[in-house]
Amino acid sequence: xxxxxxxxxVVTGGSSGIGEGLARLLVNEGADVAxxxxxxxxxxxxxxxxxxxxxxxxxxxxxxxxxxxDEASVADMAEQVIDAFGAVDILVNSxxxxxxxxxxxxxxxxxxxxxxxxxxxxFLVTHAFLGGMIEAGSGHILNMSSVAGKLGFPTxxxxxxxxxxxxxxxxxxxxxxxxxxxxxxxxxxxxxxTPFENSPAASPIQLEVADVVEAARDVMTLPRQVRxxxxxxxxx
Numbered sequence: 001x002x003x004x005x006x007x008x009x010v011v012t013g014g015s016s017g018i019g020e021g022l023a024r025l026l027v028n029e030g031a032d033v034a035x036x037x038x039x040x041x042x043x044x045x046x047x048x049x050x051x052x053x054x055x056x057x058x059x060x061x062x063x064x065x066x067x068x069x070d071e072a073s074v075a076d077m078a079e080q081v082i083d084a085f086g087a088v089d090i091l092v093n094s095x096x097x098x099x100x101x102x103x104x105x106x107x108x109x110x111x112x113x114x115x116x117x118x119x120x121x122x123f124l125v126t127h128a129f130l131g132g133m134i135e136a137g138s139g140h141i142l143n144m145s146s147v148a149g150k151l152g153f154p155t156x157x158x159x160x161x162x163x164x165x166x167x168x169x170x171x172x173x174x175x176x177x178x179x180x181x182x183x184x185x186x187x188x189x190x191x192x193x194t195p196f197e198n199s200p201a202a203s204p205i206q207l208e209v210a211d212v213v214e215a216a217r218d219v220m221t222l223p224r225q226v227r228x229x230x231x232x233x234x235x236x
Contacts, residue, residue: 001030002028002029002030002031003029003030003217003220003221004026004029004030004031004090004220005029005030005031006030006031007026007030007031007032007089007090008031008032008033008034008085008086008087008088008089008090009023009026009031009032009033009034009088009089009090009091009092010033010034010036010081010088010090010091010092010125010129011023011026011033011034011035011036011092011094012036012037012068012092012093012094012095012121012125013036013037013093013094013095013096013144014033014034014035014036014037014043014046014063014094015035015037015039015042015043015045015046016037016042016046016194016196017094017192017194017196017209018094018144018189018192018194018209018212018213019035019037019092019094019095019144020035020046020209021209021210021212021213022092022094022142022212022213022216023035023046023050023092024050024213025213025216025217026090026092027050027059027061029217030059031059031089031090032059032060032061032062032085033050033059033060033061033062034061034062034063034064034080034081034084034085034088035047035050035061035062035063035064036064036065036066036068036077036095036125037065037066037095038065038066038067039065040063040065043063043064043065044063046063047061047062047063060084060085062080062081062084062085064077064080064081065077068095068117068121068122068124068125069113069116069117069120069121069124070124071124074121074124074125074128075128077128078125078128078129081129082132087132087136088129088132088133088139089133089136089138089139089140090139090140090141090142090220091125091126091129091133091139091140091141091142092141092142092144092216093121093122093125093126093141093142093143093144093166094144095117095118095121095122095125096117096118096144096162096196097113097114097117097118097196098114098156098158098159098196098197098198099111099113099114099158099159100155100156100159100197100198100200101155102154102155102157103157106157106158110158111157111158114158114159114161114162115158115161115162115165117162118159118162118163118165118166119161119162119165119166119169122143122166122169123169126141126173130177130182133177133180133182134177134180134182137180137181138181138182139177139181139182139183140182140183140184140185140220141173141177141182141183141184141185142184142185142186142187142216142219142220143166143169143170143184143185143186143187144166144186144187144189145163145166145167145170145186145187145188146159146163146188146189146190147188147189147190148160148163148164149163149164149165149166149167149186149188150164150167150188155200163188166186167186167188170184170185170186185219185220187212187215187216187219189207189211189212189215190205190206190207191205191206191207192206192207192208192209192211192212193206193207193208193209194209
């Protein structure tokens with residue numbers, strides 16, 4: 001028996017790094033998983049690897065190409081996922097990007113790309129699936145923030161702003177969703193060793209993806225809503 005047997009999950013940013021690691025956790029623990037990212041080629045590679053790693057033929061793995069910054073693309077993705085699974089029990093918002101420039105050198109287009117991906121994308125994907133969770137009276141949403149959502153550093157203005165926003169969004173969503181039986185949590189890892197390009201000001205001491213996955217596993221199996229800051233869990 002897996003921890004998530006019979007559950008149906010969506011993981012954005014599922015084609016690499018933390019998102020790929022979380023998708024693998026869910027699959028290995030028995031969930032049906034839809035991985036979402038922009039590049040179909042990378043999605044196909046990860047989907048094939050996930051299918052090869054599960055010994056349960058009943059586990060369904062779906063790869064859906066979508067841009068979380070685009071409302072129409074997200075709506076089309078959600079429709080494909082619902083067609084495949086019927087409903088969604090778990091949503092992991094892990095899609096993200098960064099732009100590392102000082103504020104005076106930051107082009108507005110790069111600022112918008114970071115905010116639209118990390119913050120607005122989290123809203124759009126959540127909005128697409130939240131109604132179904134409310135109707136079901138259950139669900140779990142896990143948003144990927146960062147220690148950058150709790151402190152500022154040079155060249156990180158757009159990324160920090162987006163991740164602070166994710167924490168604020170998470171706390172507001174948790175208050176709204178709790179009466180409907182839906183849990184909402186956030187993870188705030190430090191610098192993680194992934195293909196993601198980190199800020200030049202990032203810590204040289206890096207976490208592994210496995211560290212974040214382990215923390216996510218703990219969060220998703222605890223019997224209460226939590227906040228996770230720097231991978232240290234404490235009750236709210």
